[in-house]
Amino acid sequence: MVNMANLVKQAKEMQEKVAKAQEQLANETVVGTAGGGLVEVIMNGRKFVEDIKIKTEAMANKEELTDLLVAACRDAAEKADALTEKRLEDSTGGFNLPKGVSFPV
Numbered sequence: 001m002v003n004m005a006n007l008v009k010q011a012k013e014m015q016e017k018v019a020k021a022q023e024q025l026a027n028e029t030v031v032g033t034a035g036g037g038l039v040e041v042i043m044n045g046r047k048f049v050e051d052i053k054i055k056t057e058a059m060a061n062k063e064e065l066t067d068l069l070v071a072a073c074r075d076a077a078e079k080a081d082a083l084t085e086k087r088l089e090d091s092t093g094g095f096n097l098p099k100g101v102s103f104p105v
Helices: 004-027 056-060 062-092
Strands: 029-034 039-044 049-054
Touching: 004 039, 004 062, 029 062, 039 062, 049 056, 049 062, 056 062
Parallel strands: none
Antiparallel strands: 029 039, 039 049
């Protein structure tokens, strides 16, 4: 028979590890780039933009700059998602959460 007290203890430990991983994500950064480095978006692991760097050459065309910013943001967000997935895997010991359950950011 399953020991409920042990299951509850394990769930609580996993919850604490996930909370710690969330704190780590807030302090880790990823860099999304576009245009061969003309635009960089620095984002933390919780997907908050912390900085944007734009090289002078990218400012000549407003429409192109907008496209580069969007692309760099998407790149950074994808990297933040990958980082989040890695931290979740690390904190749960590879335990796969059920479909629809995600790592809160």
